[in-house]
Amino acid sequence: MKKKILTPVVIIVVIASVAWGTWEWLGSQKDPGSALTLYGNIEIRDARLAFTEQEIVSEVTVNEGDTVVAGQVLARLKSQRLHDQLKEAQAQLEAQSQIVHRLVNGTRAQEIRQFRAELEAAGVRLKNAEKNARRLESTAASGASSQQVLDDAHAAVEIERAQLNVRRQAYNLAVEGPRSEDIAEARARLEANRAHLAYLNTRLEETVLKSPSAGIIQSRILEPGEMAGPTRPAFVLALTDPKWVRAYVSEPDLGRVKEGVNAKVSSDSWPDKKFSGQVGFISSIAEFTPKSVETTDLRTKLVYEVRIWVDDPNNQLRLGMPVTVEFETETATPTSRPDSTRKTAAH
Structure with missing residues (x-):
């Protein structure tokens, strides 16, 4: 009885094996x-998006599963401190700009006339001191004035001569105007102020997190009130x-x-x-x-x-x-x- 049952099973297994082998052979001969x-x-691919600034999250505009496009705003940080720094930097830039403007324009005509008047006044004082010294020289020879008084008069002449030289140099500098090195330094400081202002503007722009490309928000990690930073992803964006x-x-x-x-x-x-x-x-x-x-x-x-x-x-x-x-x-x-x-x- 068992042999009669096993015989059909064996036949089925053999037929199946032959069919499988044939199918495999046909597949290899395709x-x-x-x-x-x-x-x-x-x-x-997915992208982990994070803020470059370390600040408190003030707003999140998307949820998990939202489809976003490139450039879409995803979240914002508090930015009041950066706004205050920007105002300070703008004021410093304006002040330095006026310094450069003043140096480039040179000395005003009124200032040149003032230096010329001071030079002329110094010349008059020198002439008066020289006359006084000559009078004392004649009186000292007759004994009418002391040697000390004469020495003081000679010293006054030297002082006035030195003052005249100082006024002359000041007048020449006023006519010549600022040095080129001073102008170059002032312009360099102005460029530094501009670069600092641009840097603060960049930081302010980076308080707004935007999607770099189209995709789907896979994970929303940070919430308003949490501290964001470069090492803390705010979203996981699945790129389409x-x-x-x-x-x-x-x-x-x-x-x-x-x-x-x-x-x-x-x-x-x-x-x-x-x-x-x-x-x-x-x-x-x-x-x-x-x-x-x-x-x-x-x-x-x-x-x-x-x-x-x-x-x-x-x-x-x-x-x-x-x-x-x-x-x-x-x-x-x-x-x-x-x-x-x-x-x-x-x-």
């Missing part, structure tokens, strides 16, 4: 120019572009895939739609098939990672979504993606 199908998952499929190609099919080859990507969520794609990266290192990858080959075979960039302007494909990639290796027309994009794919 036309190398036929369509190649790969299976993979959608992947995207670039978007690619991470798939794996077996070693026998590696020669049928080239960078730049066009492909069609389909998903169970959108069965009637084909997304345009393009091979952007092929790994040069072999690896064993990861457990999460769908493949019809045995898992012990070596495979190579392939990334297919996908055009998804309506953002229909989601992170981790399983997709199918199909392309004709014989009729595909390679068109290279931008170098910057391809370099990004290698990381």
